Amino acid sequence: xLLPIATMVTEIPISWYLGLGLVxxxxxxxxxxxxxxxxxxxxxxxLMLNAVNLTFLTFAAYxxxxxxNKATAYQSAMNGQMMVIFVMAVAAAEVxxxxxxxxxxxxxxxxxDVDDMSSLKN
Amino acid sequence: MDWLIALxxxxxxxxxxxxxxxxxxxxxxxxxxxxxxxxGLIWWERRxxxxxxxxxxxxxxxxxxxxxxxxxxxxxxxxxxxxxxxQPIADGVKLFFKEDATPAAVDRLVYFTxxxxxxxxxxxxxxxxxxxxxxxxxxxxxxxxxxxxTPVANVDIGILYVLAISSLGVYGVVLAGYAxxxxxxLMGGLRASAQLISYELAMAMSLACVVMASGSxxxxxxxxxxxxxxxxxxxxxxxxxxxxxxxLVAAVIFVIxxxxxxxxxxxxxxEAENELxxxxxxxxxxxxxxxxxxxxYAAMFVxxxxxxxxxxxxxxxxxxxxxxxxxxxxxxxxxxxxxxYANYWLGPxxxxxxxxxxxxxxxxxxxxxxxxxxxxxxxxxxxxLLPMGVANFIVVxxxxxxxxxxxxxxxxxxxxxxxxxxxxxxxNLVGAAKTSTPGIQKRGIKMVDPTPQGVTMVDxxxx
Amino acid sequence: MSASEIGFLALALLAVIGAAxxxxxxxxxxxxxxxxxxxxxxxxxxFTLGAPMIGITQIMVYAGAIMVLFLFVIMMLKxxxxxxxxxxxxxxxxxAVVLGLALAVTVYATVIAPxxxxxxxxxxxxxxxxxxxxxxxxxxxWPFEVVSVLLxxxxxxxxxxxxxxx
Numbered sequence: 001x002l003l004p005i006a007t008m009v010t011e012i013p014i015s016w017y018l019g020l021g022l023v024x025x026x027x028x029x030x031x032x033x034x035x036x037x038x039x040x041x042x043x044x045x046x047l048m049l050n051a052v053n054l055t056f057l058t059f060a061a062y063x064x065x066x067x068x069n070k071a072t073a074y075q076s077a078m079n080g081q082m083m084v085i086f087v088m089a090v091a092a093a094e095v096x097x098x099x100x101x102x103x104x105x106x107x108x109x110x111x112x113d114v115d116d117m118s119s120l121k122n
Numbered sequence: 123m124d125w126l127i128a129l130x131x132x133x134x135x136x137x138x139x140x141x142x143x144x145x146x147x148x149x150x151x152x153x154x155x156x157x158x159x160x161x162g163l164i165w166w167e168r169r170x171x172x173x174x175x176x177x178x179x180x181x182x183x184x185x186x187x188x189x190x191x192x193x194x195x196x197x198x199x200x201x202x203x204x205x206x207x208x209q210p211i212a213d214g215v216k217l218f219f220k221e222d223a224t225p226a227a228v229d230r231l232v233y234f235t236x237x238x239x240x241x242x243x244x245x246x247x248x249x250x251x252x253x254x255x256x257x258x259x260x261x262x263x264x265x266x267x268x269x270x271x272t273p274v275a276n277v278d279i280g281i282l283y284v285l286a287i288s289s290l291g292v293y294g295v296v297l298a299g300y301a302x303x304x305x306x307x308l309m310g311g312l313r314a315s316a317q318l319i320s321y322e323l324a325m326a327m328s329l330a331c332v333v334m335a336s337g338s339x340x341x342x343x344x345x346x347x348x349x350x351x352x353x354x355x356x357x358x359x360x361x362x363x364x365x366x367x368x369x370l371v372a373a374v375i376f377v378i379x380x381x382x383x384x385x386x387x388x389x390x391x392x393e394a395e396n397e398l399x400x401x402x403x404x405x406x407x408x409x410x411x412x413x414x415x416x417x418x419y420a421a422m423f424v425x426x427x428x429x430x431x432x433x434x435x436x437x438x439x440x441x442x443x444x445x446x447x448x449x450x451x452x453x454x455x456x457x458x459x460x461x462x463y464a465n466y467w468l469g470p471x472x473x474x475x476x477x478x479x480x481x482x483x484x485x486x487x488x489x490x491x492x493x494x495x496x497x498x499x500x501x502x503x504x505x506x507l508l509p510m511g512v513a514n515f516i517v518v519x520x521x522x523x524x525x526x527x528x529x530x531x532x533x534x535x536x537x538x539x540x541x542x543x544x545x546x547x548x549x550n551l552v553g554a555a556k557t558s559t560p561g562i563q564k565r566g567i568k569m570v571d572p573t574p575q576g577v578t579m580v581d582x583x584x585x
Numbered sequence: 586m587s588a589s590e591i592g593f594l595a596l597a598l599l600a601v602i603g604a605a606x607x608x609x610x611x612x613x614x615x616x617x618x619x620x621x622x623x624x625x626x627x628x629x630x631x632f633t634l635g636a637p638m639i640g641i642t643q644i645m646v647y648a649g650a651i652m653v654l655f656l657f658v659i660m661m662l663k664x665x666x667x668x669x670x671x672x673x674x675x676x677x678x679x680x681a682v683v684l685g686l687a688l689a690v691t692v693y694a695t696v697i698a699p700x701x702x703x704x705x706x707x708x709x710x711x712x713x714x715x716x717x718x719x720x721x722x723x724x725x726x727w728p729f730e731v732v733s734v735l736l737x738x739x740x741x742x743x744x745x746x747x748x749x750x751x
Binding site for chain 1: 732
Binding site: 229231232277278279282283285286287289290292293296297299300305308311312315316318319322339 | 612614615618621625628637638641642644645648649650653654656657660661664713714715
């Protein structure tokens with residue numbers, strides 16, 4: 001009675017999930033370096049955080065190292081999952097404050113470009 | 123029954139495809155009624171609104187006048203009226219054949235995606251909603267034929283799924299507002315995003331109250347909880363959430379949030395026609411507009427279903443526990459047994475009736491209440507509904523714990539205590555707010571004296 | 586290829602398209618939409634990992650709340666005339682791509698390649714709301730409280746930043 005996707009027992013090797021996380025993380029990193037719009041830079045950071053979340057959950061489901069016993073494996077899975085929840089909560093707080101900062105900067109300078117935000121330089 | 127079990131478990135003639143076929147049937151059983159009933163809803167809204175506004179409304183479409191030369195003598199010259207029931211078809215034909223204008227400066231990809239994005243959550247929302255009773259009378263949960271056909275997915279995260287999908291409902295509006303490249307549309311999109319984020323929170327709090335009381339996020343479990351004895355000790359009556367004190371508060375909050383989430387009057391600020399022309403769908407014509415329209419009605423329909431399932435006892439026609447009554451009153455056991463079976467088989471009808479009542483309520487509100495101002499909307503969401511939801515959440519916790527520890531009397535005592543505490547807090551806060559400087563002066567806004575100089579107000583009672 | 590592998594590859598493709606769109610598309614609103622796609626698909630990937638609670642929270646928090654906030658701010662800034670400048674990737678793009686590829690190769694070689702074909706442990710029900718709730722209020726109650734304080738600080742801070750006059 002469940003959604004097919006929710007019951008889909010994965011026989012997928014761990015490297016696929018980790019690879020997806022890696023691709024997302026690197027794309028996010030490139031975006032942070034390349035883009036100049038602070039909102040987009042911020043979105044790229046969110047992307048990197050989500051890549052990390054995916055990695056946490058992957059290790060939760062697959063175990064950090066082979067040969068975990070049953071109880072330790074459950075505890076380790078819970079730990080990975082909890083990290084994801086805390087990262088989400090911290091990301092939510094970060095977005096609220098970060099977007100507030102961007103709005104404040106916009107009000108001050110009437111333009112948003114990370115390359116021009118160099119008041120603290122020298 | 124056996125072939126259904128085989129189909130579900132993948133051991134029937136269809137093999138592995140059995141569960142998938144059953145899933146498709148479940149989805150169709152949920153979606154097809156919505157698709158077929160939406161035109162009826164449009165007719166119902168127009169007729170009901172016109173009655174409430176002392177008009178006649180669309181009552182002519184579908185009237186057949188038989189000519190004098192008609193073969194059947196009895197029908198010659200007679201008119202057969204259908205109360206305008208064919209009006210939605212006429213509307214549909216009109217929308218199909220209107221010119222599909224696309225303004226030049228729109229962001230084309232987003233512009234064409236937005237209606238589809240608006241329609242998706244309305245249909246996906248009910249995926250965890252049981253539209254019939256999942257328990258055959260006098261048997262264990264999960265028995266009976268309806269259990270195979272509803273809900274689409276009985277997952278652990280039922281209520282969260284509803285909240286998650288309803289929070290995606292804002293995208294259609296925001297994207298349409300942005301892509302239209304029109305100042306008013308953008309304003310509509312901005313208003314919608316702020317409005318939906320604000321009301322999402324209060325809605326989550328109100329649903330969380332029922333989740334906490336019933337101890338499960340599965341909507342079928344919440345319905346089963348509502349089939350228990352009222353307040354835990356009135357054996358013959360079902361414990362519908364709306365009959366419980368905390369559930370009543372939660373239901374009021376949920377209804378208000380539900381109207382705000384579907385962008386219906388009095389919360390239709392994103393499309394306020396006398397401020398923003400038509401808001402986010404100003405630039406949409408023809409079928410693209412019709413898709414927005416359909417999404418709104420489908421969302422109303424499904425949200426009414428959520429309300430019926432979570433607060434109004436799901437697919438039970440009346441709040442009586444017929445099975446319990448039949449064992450409590452052996453003299454009338456036959457009657458009550460019959461009613462229990464009738465209640466089971468009429469479940470889908472009862473559910474539809476509750477949805478229809480919900481939609482009628484939507485239309486009634488639209489005809490009754492004027493639109494809120496934007497600051498009133500924000501104040502209502504953040505300063506009234508959210509604190510009320512949080513307070514209610516604490517009260518539910520107290521209720522559950524005290525009922526477990528001291529029985530039903532403990533529950534009511536905790537309720538009384540909570541009420542006293544909240545009342546004292548409220549009066550003190552209001553008093554403090556009155557004695558402190560009014561916010562409007564603190565912000566440096568000068569109030570104009572409403573009585574002009576030289577004009578003295580005359581007390582009408584003394585003339 | 587099994588059905589679950591095809592399913593995963595389809596989801597992963599959508600997620601990568603979304604992620605690439607965020608970085609490559611010039612228009613911030615479209616970038617944000619690509620990110621919404623990515624987050625939404627990521628929720629389903631979490632479902633396939635057996636964590637429905639996290640998956641639905643992902644959709645609710647990221648796709649439903651955080652990205653709406655982003656879109657709200659982008660549209661507000663756009664309305665007030667910011668973001669008129671095209672944000673074309675410039676000379677830094679080459680360097681960034683090289684560095685990104687270097688990072689990817691390094692991490693792949695040191696972390697992912699040694700993993701081999703490890704298969705899931707098949708832990709039952711570790712992602713249900715009950716399991717998450719019990720864990721959150723027993724072993725992780727202190728981090729939970731700290732995060733709640735953090736969120737409160739976030740609320741106060743963002744109000745301080747955003748309001749012109751308190």
